[in-house]
Amino acid sequence: MAKLPIYLDYSATTPVDPRVTQAMIPWLTEHFGNPASRSHAFGWEAEAAVEKAREEVAALVGADPREIIWTSGATESNNLAIKGAAHFHKDKGRHIITVKTEHKAVLDTVRELEREGFTATYLDVRENGLVDLETFRAALRPDTSVVSVMLVNNEIGVIQPVEAIGAICREKGIVFHVDAAQATGKVAIDLAKLPVDLMSFSAHKTYGPKGIGALYVRRKPRARLEAQMHGGGHERGLRSGTLPTHQIVGMGEAFRLAREEMADELPRIRALRDQLLAGISAIEATYVNGDMEERVAHNLNISFAYVEGESLMMAIKEIAVSSGSACTSASLEPSYVLRALGREDELAHSSIRFTLGRFTTAEEIGYAVDLLKTRVGKLRDISPLWEMVQAGIDPGAVRWAAH
Amino acid sequence: MAYSDKVLDHYENPRNVGSFAQDEEGVATGMVGAPACGDVMKLQIKVGKDGVIEDARFKTYGCGSAIASSSLVTEWVKGKTLDEALTIKNTQIAEELALPPVKIHCSVLAEDAIRAAVDDYKKKHGGQ
Amino acid sequence: MIAMSAPAAVYLDWNATAPLDPAVREAMLPWLGENFGNASSLHAHGRRARTAIEAAREQVAAAAGAQPGEVIFTSGGSEANNLFIKGAAAARAPGVLAVSAIEHPCVLEPARQLARQGWTLREIAVTAAGKVDPAGDDWRETLALRPAFVSVMAANNETGVVQDVAALAAEARAAGAWFHCDAAQALGRLALDFRAAGMAAMTLSAHKIGGPAGAGALLLDRRVDLAPLIAGGGQERGLRSGTENVAALVGFGVAAERAAARRAEEAARLMALRGECEARLVAAGATVFAREAPRLPNTVYFAFAGIDGDTLAGRLDQAGFACGSGSACSSAHPGASHVLRAMGIEPALARGALRVSMGRDTNAAAIAAFCTALARAVAALRNLAAVSGMAAIT
Numbered sequence A: 001m002a003k004l005p006i007y008l009d010y011s012a013t014t015p016v017d018p019r020v021t022q023a024m025i026p027w028l029t030e031h032f033g034n035p036a037s038r039s040h041a042f043g044w045e046a047e048a049a050v051e052k053a054r055e056e057v058a059a060l061v062g063a064d065p066r067e068i069i070w071t072s073g074a075t076e077s078n079n080l081a082i083k084g085a086a087h088f089h090k091d092k093g094r095h096i097i098t099v100k101t102e103h104k105a106v107l108d109t110v111r112e113l114e115r116e117g118f119t120a121t122y123l124d125v126r127e128n129g130l131v132d133l134e135t136f137r138a139a140l141r142p143d144t145s146v147v148s149v150m151l152v153n154n155e156i157g158v159i160q161p162v163e164a165i166g167a168i169c170r171e172k173g174i175v176f177h178v179d180a181a182q183a184t185g186k187v188a189i190d191l192a193k194l195p196v197d198l199m200s201f202s203a204h205k206t207y208g209p210k211g212i213g214a215l216y217v218r219r220k221p222r223a224r225l226e227a228q229m230h231g232g233g234h235e236r237g238l239r240s241g242t243l244p245t246h247q248i249v250g251m252g253e254a255f256r257l258a259r260e261e262m263a264d265e266l267p268r269i270r271a272l273r274d275q276l277l278a279g280i281s282a283i284e285a286t287y288v289n290g291d292m293e294e295r296v297a298h299n300l301n302i303s304f305a306y307v308e309g310e311s312l313m314m315a316i317k318e319i320a321v322s323s324g325s326a327c328t329s330a331s332l333e334p335s336y337v338l339r340a341l342g343r344e345d346e347l348a349h350s351s352i353r354f355t356l357g358r359f360t361t362a363e364e365i366g367y368a369v370d371l372l373k374t375r376v377g378k379l380r381d382i383s384p385l386w387e388m389v390q391a392g393i394d395p396g397a398v399r400w401a402a403h
Numbered sequence B: 001m002a003y004s005d006k007v008l009d010h011y012e013n014p015r016n017v018g019s020f021a022q023d024e025e026g027v028a029t030g031m032v033g034a035p036a037c038g039d040v041m042k043l044q045i046k047v048g049k050d051g052v053i054e055d056a057r058f059k060t061y062g063c064g065s066a067i068a069s070s071s072l073v074t075e076w077v078k079g080k081t082l083d084e085a086l087t088i089k090n091t092q093i094a095e096e097l098a099l100p101p102v103k104i105h106c107s108v109l110a111e112d113a114i115r116a117a118v119d120d121y122k123k124k125h126g127g128q
Numbered sequence C: 001m002i003a004m005s006a007p008a009a010v011y012l013d014w015n016a017t018a019p020l021d022p023a024v025r026e027a028m029l030p031w032l033g034e035n036f037g038n039a040s041s042l043h044a045h046g047r048r049a050r051t052a053i054e055a056a057r058e059q060v061a062a063a064a065g066a067q068p069g070e071v072i073f074t075s076g077g078s079e080a081n082n083l084f085i086k087g088a089a090a091a092r093a094p095g096v097l098a099v100s101a102i103e104h105p106c107v108l109e110p111a112r113q114l115a116r117q118g119w120t121l122r123e124i125a126v127t128a129a130g131k132v133d134p135a136g137d138d139w140r141e142t143l144a145l146r147p148a149f150v151s152v153m154a155a156n157n158e159t160g161v162v163q164d165v166a167a168l169a170a171e172a173r174a175a176g177a178w179f180h181c182d183a184a185q186a187l188g189r190l191a192l193d194f195r196a197a198g199m200a201a202m203t204l205s206a207h208k209i210g211g212p213a214g215a216g217a218l219l220l221d222r223r224v225d226l227a228p229l230i231a232g233g234g235q236e237r238g239l240r241s242g243t244e245n246v247a248a249l250v251g252f253g254v255a256a257e258r259a260a261a262r263r264a265e266e267a268a269r270l271m272a273l274r275g276e277c278e279a280r281l282v283a284a285g286a287t288v289f290a291r292e293a294p295r296l297p298n299t300v301y302f303a304f305a306g307i308d309g310d311t312l313a314g315r316l317d318q319a320g321f322a323c324g325s326g327s328a329c330s331s332a333h334p335g336a337s338h339v340l341r342a343m344g345i346e347p348a349l350a351r352g353a354l355r356v357s358m359g360r361d362t363n364a365a366a367i368a369a370f371c372t373a374l375a376r377a378v379a380a381l382r383n384l385a386a387v388s389g390m391a392a393i394t
Helices: A018-028 A041-061 A074-088 A104-115 A133-139 A162-172 A245-281 A309-315 A336-340 A345-349 A362-381 A384-390 B005-012 B064-077 B090-097 B101-124 C022-032 C044-064 C077-090 C105-115 C137-144 C165-174 C246-283 C309-318 C338-342 C364-388
Strands: A068-071 A095-099 A119-123 A144-148 A175-179 A198-202 A213-217 A286-288 A299-304 A351-355 B027-034 B039-047 B053-061 C010-012 C071-074 C096-100 C120-124 C149-151 C178-182 C201-205 C216-220 C299-303 C321-323 C354-357
Touching (some): A018 A245, A041 A068, A041 A198, A041 A245, A041 C321, A074 A175, A074 A213, A095 A104, A104 A119, A119 A133, A133 A162, A144 A162, A162 A175, A245 A286, A245 A362, A309 A362, A309 B064, A345 A351, A384 B039, A384 B053, B005 B064, B005 B090, B027 B101, B039 B064, B039 B101, B064 B090, B090 B101, C010 C364, C022 C246, C044 C071, C044 C201, C044 C246, C071 C077, C077 C105, C077 C149, C077 C178, C077 C216, C096 C105, C137 C165, C165 C178, C246 C299, C246 C364, C309 C321, C309 C354, C309 C364, C321 C354, C321 C364
Parallel strands (some): A095 A119, A144 A175, A175 A198, C010 C321, C096 C120, C096 C149, C149 C178, C178 C201
Antiparallel strands (some): A068 A213, A198 A213, A299 A351, B027 B039, C071 C216, C299 C354
16 A cells, blocks of 8 residues: 555655755754855865755756855846846847746746846747747847746656757847756756756755855856845855755755766656656546656656546645645646646646656555546536536536626 | 635535536526636526525536535525625635635636626526 | 764864853754744634743843843844844934944945945944954044944954944934844853943844854833834734744744853853963964954954965864854855954954854864864964975965
8 A cells, every 4th residue: 555645746846855854954954054154164064065066056057066056046047047148148139038838937037037127028938838939939039138938847757858959049049947847857968969048956856955046147259147145155145045954955955866877867857757647647537748758757647537636636645746836836827838828718727737857666566547437527527617518518518607 | 725614615525516508497597707817607597586596506617615615605606696796705705715815716706607607697587 | 965963073163153062952842842822823723822922022031131021032142133224224314324444334335325325324433353443543433423323343253353333322322323232142151241331232142152043132122212123913012024934933042041051151161262272272373353453252363474265164073173264144245354444453364263162062072183173184284385386375
């Protein structure tokens, strides 16, 4: 019997790998120095640990350690990258391009810049969730200064064509930022080859601790930024604030494990995901959201037509999943990502994101499939929409009063 | 998703789920909400010759609070005259189920469902 | 290669960072283990995390005399200071802002940034004892400029000098300014009462009080308009987005509660140690900065004329004593301390500045040993200077 609840929400956050916790503990005990302390050994050893972790983070993504800036997480990295680049280049241009399916940390940041007088284009995506290169090209303007496109979508797991987008940006001299919070350890990233200027990372989506992230800032050609947090001048002046050594060490260890283990880990997770998909496909009227080819191995986003997402979450509370993204699922709005895919609202309301990970087992997936079959059936038994469908009426053809 | 025990009880053990045949004597149906808004409630009442609601059924597409609200009103309308049923207010439903502010609209929808069912009955029976 | 054995040293740099309180570590570990949920998730894992954060919020609020609804968690004190200064500025038209000249760089630098964006920055002068004088002309003139907001720290990280922030806050408020207080060094060392002082905002930090690095808070009166520094996701009432660092916040809560509970007793104990330490330093010929001013019970800031602070700190480190030269944050920037400069201390003497800051593990034996080692190091450096015929300061 699998231990309940079964965690299938690895894109919201991952457990900290026990090996990562072990690596962190010394820095929570006797090794407590402030890495900025220059006058004693407590500070020096903390600084050495911070630099070693910086190397590990850089190694996973093919960067130079000097290109890695510590932040409190991907949200801060996204804010720093987009505002920092937009502010730095504001005399050159004030037009920003991003995508409707980006994380709120990007969208809200761009909206804030709009309030400051910048203009923005939010690109539509195709039905499969991917950015169309021609649509992107058409959105470019002479005053476009910053483009931000995520590598892996948090809700539907699709992988955007950042290499192609980056090449266009490079050609036009536009700063290109990529939110890779959901990508580390899930897809290979080689910044030595990728034409990307700025890239955001998070530890807690890759089996590291919360509260720590990083921003990659390219050296050649040099990406220029205005700092958003000022003070002691840490992180080459780009991000002031005492560095949390234990968290940084944790992120370094988590990224080292990702680098060493992803080749073995991803096929195993993909097989489990396919097992889940096969099981769910046996349930009538279920739809996969997002492209299945250009997609990370651990994500499955499914609409269960004619049942509502939140009640489905309640019905399957033995498994921890999310309806929409974790950040917005407290609101009553259907997922804006699914709406951007052109999913009808009721399908957007009925979506569940399953995200698997390092500790997911075949037994857990088997349990989840059985549970879904029973509980979706139960909810459909009390669904007036399902009743209509069974009677041959298409609820989509009915004129519903606005509510 | 901090639901009250009463919501959970109605959600886990919904009362009076199902449907009456539309053409059955004394049956009237109220269907409110919209799939695009994330909730649809169908409330059916069966009214006796004396004008008292003898029985009720519901089906709901929506969150736990919406299911609980509709389940609750099927219990409350039974034994009431149509006019009495119309006195059930969303605030009473919300209070009974201890709905949080973001879920008040579920109780509003349940009140609307009663009204829609009663209207349907009156329409079918020549506006008594 | 990183040495994994603890530096065999007496740690006397608690104002830079304090060792993690073992009880705090115990409270944190489950949140780095089985309790890993994202507090925004609606399922059981997420709800557990949310509950823990709200409990920490209550603990932090209680330790500083605030309401839980007034606590905005951040990644640390620097971020909290940036959030207030820049956030308050972004929410209103440029005007005058005033900060004391001895503020931490994470207050001064954001303020200087605003000065480049249309704001008029008034740096409030301090006395030779390192104090903003509520009766002084500079403070009067500052208020006469009708600043939109004023920021004065509760206690200085270098000198330990304690400001009359309650009086300053009351006057600032009467003059129509929002008053912000950086209390990163004060929590657990001074009694804090955010509400009673009528402040608009106060900055707290976890790692100065035995909590983890990576957590801090801005206490914010709900009437104060603020624009967020970090957008997206809408956590912390929309004022600080980003997945909450649950383990660190849990640690912060426990650390705040414990620091507040033992504050009075610790203050008395450390005050006695400080007195002992200073007496020996003065006897050895040191100048103790701001000795006449009310100061944190744990901080001694001093210099020996003709001896470079960094050199002395290096000697002491080799002898097994870790202390600070200037503030940890700005020690990356060599040069005389801006705090001492604001106090009018001669640059030659200021370059000798060394800070001893104590904490719960510091005892009389450690201080006595430190004073002995210090006297020996000073004598050795003086000898060296005499032998080589040149000043130790280069």
